[in-house]
Amino acid sequence: MADHTLKGKTALITGGAKNLGGLIARDLAAHGVKAIAIHYNSDASRADAEKTLADLKAAGVQAIALQADLTTAAANSKLFADTIAALGKPDIAINTVGKVLKKPIAETSEAEFDEMFAINSKAAYFFIKEAGLHLNDNGKIVTLVTSLLGAYTPFYSTYAGAKAPVEHFTRAASKEFGARGISVNAIGPGPMDTPFFYGQEAPDAVAYHKSAAALSAFSKTGLTDIEDIAPFVRFLVSEGWWMTGQTILVNGGYTTK
Template sequence: MSNQHTIRDKVVLIAGGAKNLGGLIARDFARQGAKAVVIHYNSAATRAAAEATVAEIRAAGAQAVALQADLTRAGAVEKLFADAVAAAGRPDIAINTVGKVLKKPIADTTEAEFDEMSAVNTKSAFFFLKEAGKHVNDNGKIITLVTSLLGAFTPFYASYAGTKAAVEHFTRAAAKEFGARGVSVSAVGPGPMDTPFFYGQEGEDAVAYHKSAAALSPQSKTGLTDIEDVVPLIRHLASDGWWITGQTILINGGYTTK
């Protein structure tokens, strides 16, 4: 296999890479031989987690740096990529794990809540793709995390799934626009994951339902989608799976399908 479709010796930028799934991807890619991993984190509240992940990346033998930015502003996304290039070189792989969930009926959702969900889940994803398309090297890989709720028929998640749904078309368009340079663009939609991102929105009854809803739930240590099961797909798309492009792939143990 050509070196252009491996992780080894590549420069990786991960938005939301301080902890949870993003942090696990960062550590895994360092173990896979990445040359450098640039970690983005949102605010001071996440700085300690980002610094801990940076230390683990360096211990695995890769270069690492953490950069703070509020990606709901296009200028901040532009600066993140510029700073990443200055620190580690042009990225070969750009992964956006940023997201915000809100479980609330449409009738109770405020304009401010909708605007925030749109900014975090839609606007930031669009401008991340824009800057990734400008900055990743030829034959690069761009991956955005969405949600398996894109395949669900369910109430209460309209603002979350709806603002993530736009990323499906962003992904298709970007794949067409960037494909001439060999750049693959994918979206990955995990099912409910065993992270604080999930538990903060759900009551006990809902947690119990989600833990039993997937076809493979009985085989999972939590009943939910474990982040350890998502990372191999991300790794594949960033290397051998480069021929997959323009697709939204749901990874959820049979929780939903399209």
């Protein structure tokens, strides 16, 4: 029977320098993962990547940090090749990369549309492709999407629209990779208490989002906290292996399908 524990496993985490990605890296390290590659996009995240890298090494984990813009197929291929060269073939591949834009359709430019789909859709597709090619058998793939996939709302057409295809990528990949024991899932957090959220929202919208979830009163911020998401990621890449092809909204009752 396949080993679905985390002990001794190798993981690759995109966007792993800070916020949710950094927490996931530290959480997996604390639960037995032996080697972790963290990806970061630009020099602006380098200091965060170096801090996360130092924390992982202090926890006894073999760790590397890799910088890349993942909006090309070639960049995703190189990311996996560099990970394998340094750490060996991964067992776990987690993609947290994303960009949000809150803007009316009538005001959205073609350049903004192209950028949103490149980051949120194209990068996710080719990350899943490379994971399918290079993960060890019985591996796990998780992509972070958004709970807006269960919402009826204006202004997020390019963000939610660019994340929506990942549901289909996830289902198709789970069927195609299942013969090798690889599970593929997506997690859609609610609005999270990170700079990723606050940069797009006016104070009145922040107040609304902080009260919109059924469990908002029991959250320390009213929003989804990154600490609420990391355990679900950990479950899906370990004991939760039997779940595959799913998009799971983890949001305290903010939206549902």
